[in-house]
Amino acid sequence: MRLRRSLPYPFLLALTSVHLQLLSGLDNNPADAKNENEDVNHHASRSSVGLKIIIICLGVLTVIAFCVFLFKLWQRKKREEQHARLLKLFEDDDELEVELGMRD
Template sequence: LACAFMVMSGYCELTSVSSFDAGSFSSKIVTLESIQIFTTHEWLPAKPTLYFLCQGGNRTGLPDVKKVDFLYTFNGDESWQPLTELPERKCKRCGLYEEDQIKSDDVFDEWELCPGDFVDGKYVHFKEKEFNATFACPLCKPLEEGSPSSASKNEATAHGMNVALVIVISALVSIVVISGAAVGYKYWQKKKREQEQARFLKLFEDGDDIEDELSLGNTL
């Protein structure tokens, strides 16, 4: 019985460990694979203190990232990894920040981090003049066509295209209206000049007639 109990206990322990490992393996863990910053926001000549943070999550410091224009690479086993864990379908609002000793912390960028953004387990986020980072999530996959998240993204894309189309059409209409107004104004100026020239010529002709009459009167 003792042996059976030990065997059963060992089996139970092995089962629980296996379940934990399986649960950990199935979660969408996000790690930082590489990062390069292009600037810092501190006025003082001190090394920057960067951290990654998602809404509702814990702040993750990046203690190694100190130099500008230097590419830092990581293997995912660092003591401060992972950065966050993503839900099955929803996104997280995340950002890269820099501590500020005087005012509120500076923002490199904030964005929606989504499981569907990862291609082959990799996602690259670039912010001009700020930073370029590569994130890893082996279990994150692109959204499948027809899924609710994919449909919502397609709707958002279509809405964005419609807005862009409306803006383009409005700009074209504005250009046509402005061009028409400019042409009309030039035509009005031309007609006005022609009328002024005709009036001036008429006055000149009237002046000649008066001179002729005066000359004729003097002759008589």
């Protein structure tokens, strides 16, 4: 059975959020040169905070994706075991019939 390979909505939401944060970091107006040193320091600290947020989001998404993968793997294994049990239940047991004398 094939697994569906579509991006989950939380992943798209997180990706959009990160993209918007990066775009908001590029919103500086170069015409304002009064407090250039303060702007540079503020921009650098905002960039490092943004980078930390991106790294944390990627880590969380990686953990979530790994958990989903393990869950799907567990489901497939459980389904295969149930299918094997069902086949074993309905297979013809010739040996039992011969032992009971129902068949030659």
